[in-house]
Amino acid sequence: MPSAGASPKRRPFGQRLAAAMAQHGPLCVGIDPHPGLLQAWGLEDSITGLRRFSLGVVEALAGHVAALKPQVALYERHGSRGLAVLEETLALCAAGHVLSIADAKRGDIGSTMAAYADAWLAEGSTLAADAVTLSPYLGFESLRPALDLAAATGRGVFVLGLTSNPEGKSVQHVGGATSVAKGIIDAVANENQDERPFGSTGLVIGATVGDALAELGIDLVASAAPILAPGLGAQGATGAHMKASFGAFWPQVLGTSSREILKAGPDAGALRAAASATRDSLL
Ligand SMILES: O=C(O)c1cc(=O)[nH]c(=O)n1[C@@H]1O[C@H](COP(=O)(O)O)[C@@H](O)[C@H]1O
Numbered sequence: 001m002p003s004a005g006a007s008p009k010r011r012p013f014g015q016r017l018a019a020a021m022a023q024h025g026p027l028c029v030g031i032d033p034h035p036g037l038l039q040a041w042g043l044e045d046s047i048t049g050l051r052r053f054s055l056g057v058v059e060a061l062a063g064h065v066a067a068l069k070p071q072v073a074l075y076e077r078h079g080s081r082g083l084a085v086l087e088e089t090l091a092l093c094a095a096g097h098v099l100s101i102a103d104a105k106r107g108d109i110g111s112t113m114a115a116y117a118d119a120w121l122a123e124g125s126t127l128a129a130d131a132v133t134l135s136p137y138l139g140f141e142s143l144r145p146a147l148d149l150a151a152a153t154g155r156g157v158f159v160l161g162l163t164s165n166p167e168g169k170s171v172q173h174v175g176g177a178t179s180v181a182k183g184i185i186d187a188v189a190n191e192n193q194d195e196r197p198f199g200s201t202g203l204v205i206g207a208t209v210g211d212a213l214a215e216l217g218i219d220l221v222a223s224a225a226p227i228l229a230p231g232l233g234a235q236g237a238t239g240a241h242m243k244a245s246f247g248a249f250w251p252q253v254l255g256t257s258s259r260e261i262l263k264a265g266p267d268a269g270a271l272r273a274a275a276s277a278t279r280d281s282l283l
Helices: 013-024 035-040 047-061 079-095 110-121 140-153 166-172 180-191 239-252 268-281
Strands: 027-031 067-070 099-106 131-134 156-162 201-205 227-230 253-257
Touching: 013 099, 013 156, 013 201, 027 047, 027 268, 035 047, 047 067, 047 079, 047 268, 067 079, 067 253, 079 099, 099 110, 110 140, 131 140, 140 156, 140 180, 156 166, 156 180, 166 180, 180 201, 227 239, 239 253, 239 268
Parallel strands: 027 067, 027 253, 067 099, 099 131, 131 156, 156 201, 201 227, 227 253
Antiparallel strands: none
16 A cells, blocks of 8 residues: 655655756657557557557657656556556656656545545555646645645646646636636645745646637746646647747746657657657757
8 A cells, every 4th residue: 555654755846847857858758558559559459569658658768858648548448457557657767767747637525536646646656656637626625635745755746727628718717817727826826835946736738728828817937837738749739839828937838749759659769859859849
């Protein structure tokens, strides 16, 4: 069983991420083993294919990018053996000294949230990553067990603020100048007080949000949050779009792209070249 009370053995996630971004540039590569990508790599949609794909991505990119982000759903669809491959993938990230972000998008009532926190953030959990994505739409405070455990173990979280999908607006933009998303971003700012360059409570703001930050009057500098920005590549956003959308908040932004880079595999050199080209578009 994971041990929630263990003392931290590592620097806070926000500091470790800032160092990784300074060393490798502001790119995270998502590990999204879609059936079509497995096929394109010459692999079966099976546990063996999932394992070869996942370990191949980590082996190719550890030491070359700031972070890797396995998409948990694509392991869950293979059942318990898929989760075992995810555990192996996270362990290989740790061994390769590349930060891991488990894209699990967890969010539940507080008592259940504590169990999710144990899975993704506790010492001794085989699923623990350096950070996990969380959904705050049961109320930001419902995330408290995960926020507290991340702080205790030197891990981080990325809380959904403005998501990259077009449907997100129907919830997140509600309220205009006092939007639902702004309330979440203010709550994140409260978690990161006095932490610079940024704290360990991050935000997800889609690379595809266009003018939404300006329209909603959102100040990301005040949040002191690292910003995970998906939507780059396969969802249509480019580095130029992102720089226009984020403006003065750019130093906080960690772009993340999955399919656009993964389709360059399985050759490790081709994967690295695709990641480098995307990273360079963010510099
Ligand atoms: O939390 C995420 O990473 C996420 C949030 C969001 O708003 N939009 C979004 O696309 N994502 C994830 O980022 C990845 C994007 O994959 P690509 O579109 O292939 O680059 C997927 O795993 C999504 O689940």
